[in-house]
Amino acid sequence: MPVPLQDLVRHIDQLLDVARFRDYCPNGLQVEGRARVHRLVSGVTACQALLEAAVEQRADAILVHHGYFWRGEAEPVVGMKRRRLATLLEHDISLLAYHLPLDAxxxxxxxxxxxxxxxxxxxxxxxxxxxxxxxxxxxxxxxxxxxxxxxxxxxxxxxxxxxxxxxxxxxxxxxxxxxxxxxxxxxxxxxxxxxxxxxxxxxxxxxxxxxxxxxxxxxxxxxxERYGVQALGEHLAAEFGLEHRFIDIDNPV
CATH class of the missing domain: 3.40.1390.30 (NIF3 (NGG1p interacting factor 3)-like)
Structure with a gap:
């Protein structure tokens, strides 16, 4: 059965003890999509290629290590940032990102x-x-x-x-x-x-x-940094009965 999005976020926030960390970006729900989650796609970075792959998989939510809204980045929603957010909003897909809490x-x-x-x-x-x-x-x-x-x-x-x-x-x-x-x-x-x-x-x-x-x-x-987000995605699949798929968008760096 699909799980309420807020229940999923609350579980991860508590599991990773997000409140303990002073990070370079917001941890947790960064972009809100549909209210319930059944299909979850995970990946290292919320790049456009991962978003498009998640759309093909008909994902309800995307779980990543590297999300958006980094400290010091330009604030205007233009160019690459606009295209990424437009993809998520158009397809009603949530973006969940956990940086230092997932490292630790x-x-x-x-x-x-x-x-x-x-x-x-x-x-x-x-x-x-x-x-x-x-x-x-x-x-x-x-x-x-x-x-x-x-x-x-x-x-x-x-x-x-x-x-x-x-x-x-x-x-x-x-x-x-x-x-x-x-x-x-x-x-x-x-x-x-x-x-x-x-x-x-x-x-x-x-x-x-x-x-x-x-x-x-x-x-x-x-x-x-491939392995933490996969492990977290597998944990969530077992805990909530979600469909989970890790998608690796290669990056030589």
Missing amino acids: HPELGNNARLGALLGMIDVQRLDPGDATAVGNIGHLSAPRKVVDVLGDIAQLTGRTPLHVGNPEQSVRRIAWCTGAAQSYIGQAVTAGADLYLTGEASEPTVHIAREEGIHFVAAGHHAT
Whole structure:
């Protein structure tokens, strides 16, 4: 049976503890569509291609990690923003977006899912003093050569990651944060990580990795953030009996 939209939003907001986070965008219901939801499409980013795919699937709602209305963006509803909003409004489709709360959730979050898929154990927050911290640190079950870890990451993400360091060295203690979290490399060094994994790289990151003696891996912003929204969509399907489909709109960044 279709679930009332507001019940669905309320459940996710409570599950992800949205109120705890000071974010760069509004979390939750960003665009309101029809009052009841039966078909849910999820994806990483609410780009036009995802919206059009959701229309083809006759979705009632779209669930994403990267939504709209980011802090500092231009406010006029013109061009690309107008086309995206027009698609949602014309087809009466709701848009639900969860950014940092989805990164941080200890079971369904992007970091939790990536760590689980890579076989990490003894997982803790990278910053244990911050309850809203989004980075994690943990161990492999045994030391492994970096080249083998890179192979696992490539198989999981479907792309060859950028690596700074000697691939023949062995690592065990790994820190990670999905997306554009290259600036957390300093926290990874302080925490004693052998390797830091994130989505993107900046020019200074390479020098920090070399001079601090830590392996650095950038495996793709989109590629590392596929897993949380899928897990959340699957949870909602099981909880409410929804039809759910994850649609991956490829992004090389």
